Amino acid sequence: MIKAAIVGGSGYTGSELARILCRHPDISLEAITSRQNCGMKVCNVLPSLNGFVDLCFDSNLKENGDYDLVFCATPHGASMEIIPSLMERGIKVVDLSGDYRLGDPQLYEKWYGRAHVDLRGLHDAVYGLPELFREEIRKASLIANPGCYPTCSSLSLAPLLSAGLIDNYVIIDAKSGTSGAGQELSKLTHHPACGSSITPYKVGNHRHIPEIKMVLSRVYGNEVKTVFTPHLLPIVRGMFTTSYAQLKDNVTEDDVKSAYDKMYGGSKFVRVTNMPSIPSTVGSNVCETGFVIAPENTVVAMGALDNLVKGAAGQAIQNANLMFGLNESTGLDFPGLGV
Amino acid sequence: MIKAAIVGGSGYTGSELARILCRHPDISLEAITSRQNCGMKVCNVLPSLNGFVDLCFDSNLKENGDYDLVFCATPHGASMEIIPSLMERGIKVVDLSGDYRLGDPQLYEKWYGRAHVDLRGLHDAVYGLPELFREEIRKASLIANPGCYPTCSSLSLAPLLSAGLIDNYVIIDAKSGTSGAGQELSKLTHHPACGSSITPYKVGNHRHIPEIKMVLSRVYGNEVKTVFTPHLLPIVRGMFTTSYAQLKDNVTEDDVKSAYDKMYGGSKFVRVTNMPSIPSTVGSNVCETGFVIAPENTVVAMGALDNLVKGAAGQAIQNANLMFGLNESTGLDFPGLGV
Amino acid sequence: MIKAAIVGGSGYTGSELARILCRHPDISLEAITSRQNCGMKVCNVLPSLNGFVDLCFDSNLKENGDYDLVFCATPHGASMEIIPSLMERGIKVVDLSGDYRLGDPQLYEKWYGRAHVDLRGLHDAVYGLPELFREEIRKASLIANPGCYPTCSSLSLAPLLSAGLIDNYVIIDAKSGTSGAGQELSKLTHHPACGSSITPYKVGNHRHIPEIKMVLSRVYGNEVKTVFTPHLLPIVRGMFTTSYAQLKDNVTEDDVKSAYDKMYGGSKFVRVTNMPSIPSTVGSNVCETGFVIAPENTVVAMGALDNLVKGAAGQAIQNANLMFGLNESTGLDFPGLGV
Amino acid sequence: MIKAAIVGGSGYTGSELARILCRHPDISLEAITSRQNCGMKVCNVLPSLNGFVDLCFDSNLKENGDYDLVFCATPHGASMEIIPSLMERGIKVVDLSGDYRLGDPQLYEKWYGRAHVDLRGLHDAVYGLPELFREEIRKASLIANPGCYPTCSSLSLAPLLSAGLIDNYVIIDAKSGTSGAGQELSKLTHHPACGSSITPYKVGNHRHIPEIKMVLSRVYGNEVKTVFTPHLLPIVRGMFTTSYAQLKDNVTEDDVKSAYDKMYGGSKFVRVTNMPSIPSTVGSNVCETGFVIAPENTVVAMGALDNLVKGAAGQAIQNANLMFGLNESTGLDFPGLGV
Known part of the structure; x- marks a missing residue:
């Protein structure tokens, strides 16, 4: 034990x-x-x-x-x-x-x-995003557990970057439930202020910007220009990211589909789906991700997760499992609430 | 002017x-x-x-x-x-x-x-609930503008008490949007705490208890025993009260209907309806009220209003209009948002 | 198996x-x-x-x-x-x-x-509310799994009735998340209609009225007059009931506390607490219950649960465990989300 | 009349x-x-x-x-x-x-x-976005009143395009309250499905795509490549758009500020602000818009409005006022709810 x-x-x-x-x-x-x-x-x-x-x-x-x-x-x-x-x-x-x-x-x-x-x-310290850096994590003594936004957006963009399918400029429009802002009282999370609205905050200067950029650049093998805008949603748990990038010439929908399947085919905690959804993930350590090829040769990569589980505590335990040589999903093999 | x-x-x-x-x-x-x-x-x-x-x-x-x-x-x-x-x-x-x-x-x-x-x-000071105390208000120099809960619950119970149709024991189960709690940050209105819940607070010891009791007793002409439980709803604007009382013997549904119509027939700001609804009132100075005769000879009296308008600022202006001899609805004659 | x-x-x-x-x-x-x-x-x-x-x-x-x-x-x-x-x-x-x-x-x-x-x-058929009728359930072949409202309100009122502390007239003001209304589309659960409101429905004629009355009367040993008003909350999961009854003469707060502790002392799934809260129960098979002695010798009994778990599927599995001689909490021993 | x-x-x-x-x-x-x-x-x-x-x-x-x-x-x-x-x-x-x-x-x-x-x-037919096409509207007999998404996104991007400050490729991440989906029941607006989530829909194929592209291209004087993703928010009224574009070389923050002020300086219904917010606009015909210069030379243009007022009925009346030679704001000169 x-x-x-x-x-x-x-x-x-x-x-x-x-x-x-x-x-x-x-x-x-x-x-x-x-x-x-x-x-x-x-x-x-x-x-x-x-x-x-x-x-x-x-x-x-x-x-x-x-x-x-x-x-x-x-x-x-x-x-x-x-x-x-x-x-x-x-x-x-x-x-x-x-x-x-x-x-x-x-x-x-x-x-x-x-x-x-x-x-x-x-x-x-090893950056603890297991789906991307599993082997390093196994050998680590100190894990820097990722932020919720970096987890959700990196997991949804990594297949595209890893397979070299997109240009090195990505836009991430992120939406988070209020529990991500923590227990400390703030004007931002005062219910009368945020309860019937969606509130962008720290536009262009959130601390997760350099973190996301670091992860994406590492996956891409080169600098990835990263634009990131977080918004507060009037829900408690759950996060959704909608990310945009230009497809390189001649990239097909099949290429994109293959990239996601290849990266996450054997993954316990990343589920590739046509339409990621917060309720499917809430309470679980799962990140759902998927994409749509939109007009103007733009790929829309989406991600959904529970910001307190895969976005924080669940992923921390997944990392601990790896560090101690346990099965990655030990203690984490429960489904999301669904509704 | x-x-x-x-x-x-x-x-x-x-x-x-x-x-x-x-x-x-x-x-x-x-x-x-x-x-x-x-x-x-x-x-x-x-x-x-x-x-x-x-x-x-x-x-x-x-x-x-x-x-x-x-x-x-x-x-x-x-x-x-x-x-x-x-x-x-x-x-x-x-x-x-x-x-x-x-x-x-x-x-x-x-x-x-x-x-x-x-x-x-x-x-x-004159208690400023115009539908009940209009003549006094006209002559007043100082108005004590009612609380939001007393306004909503008193308006929905007054016809029953005034007409002597119920026993002198009422139970008021009240639900308020979070704007009623004001701008000051508090654990109660922290979105992660209240945004997916309904939260009773100050059960049995809210300051509106003696206020409601005072109003109801004055309308009834005798003490009205008053039980009042406020709950915080995960909405920003709007209040709903569900009140319960025992009908006296031989009181019919028609008697009750007549009591509401009689009291509010000419009223600009109290609308009698089968089913009061918050959205019909939001943004306006209207209180909707209505009732259902439930089993066990119990009448369920309901009220809905916008806690910041009829529950506060709108009613204050209605009182000011009366004090200055203006038409009661001057500056207040706009409908609710409806949706 | x-x-x-x-x-x-x-x-x-x-x-x-x-x-x-x-x-x-x-x-x-x-x-x-x-x-x-x-x-x-x-x-x-x-x-x-x-x-x-x-x-x-x-x-x-x-x-x-x-x-x-x-x-x-x-x-x-x-x-x-x-x-x-x-x-x-x-x-x-x-x-x-x-x-x-x-x-x-x-x-x-x-x-x-x-x-x-x-x-x-x-x-x-045996009515499957294990905390009240456990022994019968063990021997049953057919379980009538209780409705969500009857579960929440009966569990919060049962200690008072069982110990004979209140009069045989109870008022239950109930609030439910929209998942309780099921998957079928309806005007009541159309988001624009219900998303910024609280909506009473079937006032005085909901099918859970005779069910609650049946359970409470059985616990009391005599007819319990039951008034029940359901409201739809703008949340997805979770239920809260606020119930009111007159304490009999000379009943003290300690008497009430003892009644709750006695009835639920060894219970795995009913948690007695000063202030029941939906988020503490969501995702789990727990019902939280507690009470406040309000003015006018009235006890306010509160209950909170996840309407899909203790209010439906979780309780069904709890009943199945009992029918098959398993430990009552097998497969159900996970905590609520808390936030 | x-x-x-x-x-x-x-x-x-x-x-x-x-x-x-x-x-x-x-x-x-x-x-x-x-x-x-x-x-x-x-x-x-x-x-x-x-x-x-x-x-x-x-x-x-x-x-x-x-x-x-x-x-x-x-x-x-x-x-x-x-x-x-x-x-x-x-x-x-x-x-x-x-x-x-x-x-x-x-x-x-x-x-x-x-x-x-x-x-x-x-x-x-004349496209009825008065802040962009006021003079044509005055002479029109038939107005095509804009969609809510095109109104919000076009108003927030127009100053940038009109002044030639950005490249002709824009990404619009849009979020709407559920009233925008109308009264007809649908799975998308079923409260249990959408009430604790944010739901993208019709990604890459929403009918507002060609409409937005048409407006932006007209303002720019040349084709504007337009990527648009709508999401359903768990609120009833209100819309927010977050749009992204690359600034042309040497464009300064002052240039951008001037473009907004110049375009909307005398406008009754478009308010330039550092941080647009839905509650400031709800109930009113106002669109709030503003921008942030983010890293990677990207401008984030934001817009907020009430989808039923400036996004529909209010703008329709604004257009009617213009067609009949009335003051543009007749009957529309009321402030938003603010909270």
């Missing part, structure tokens, strides 16, 4: 980790921290976990806690403060913040507004 | 007052205050008023401002601090807070947690 | 049965019927079941199919046509329609508008 | 026309037709119009009716059947269907699947 802890367990991502881990056959949840709820029973703060998680929130991880694996559901900035000492203790870590995603410390500083304090970790 | 000012103009209620007043033929909006947005153009803070309101927010009302009428869209506690001096200057006031609604200072202290500081105003 | 089939598998209830059964360790799903989708792969119609259900829809159950258990997710009227022959073949049946819920054929005819055609089944 | 009739008055567009016209000072509503509701009082079918419209639905327009103006809120196909005879009678017509929008009969046949039966009308 792999002994695991969650740091930052009372936010939406942390509690989603607990929701899935409590039923994982090979990982046992040993500790959950939350400064805010320190000392309280987890199931009193998160009533849905009643009968499934019998722990109290700790304020911090125990110095001498016997953990094999730690999930950091901490905000960026906090993760890189605590991860070096975990690594030194030989604990494998999946970090769900943005701290280790952009390999380049200068890029980090530019987008996150502070200097990175763990350059060694930043260098060693 | 009646010269009016709004104190507290950047909240939802204050901006709704501005939205309606800017088109009122006999009231001119001379000033709007907002400490938070002091100095800014109103239409920069509230873009929908662009081209309609050409004022800047003041921090406070001018000491020597020439106003005939002031709408106080201030929080309870603040209203009673500023209203006495307005009254002394001979300005008519409509207060949209709870400060002057409960005539009894002890009741006020019990439910609002502080001593009332304007006993004279409290004594003189 | 118990061999099971679903009749009517492409509706919301049928597909929810498949969603849960595909992971049940002791029940294997052998067949699913759907006239409309006959011949199609289940996972093409219900993409979320891809990788979990490898069947095609049949038009009807095979005459000689080797089933131990059949779930009828058929409309009322259809169930009673097919169930007698299943019973003759010795197959255990859980019927999710209303056909077998009201034991009395005259009551059935009154509320369902047709004569019952399987009087023997109607007589033998 | 201009005498007007509405053909097809019980759909969402028709009733929105009635909602606005009933308060128009210079247009009197003389007749409304609806086959489905023939003989019924308008205000019984559309309760929000109670006290505002005192007409019954006719089955058809009277042969000898004395109308100056007819609004056709009929489906495409039906409009071109009835409009020729109206034109012969010298009645001015605003057609809200797609029948007269695409000037070219072959293009019409390609996208609407039938031959056009009124080639003369098709030739003479």
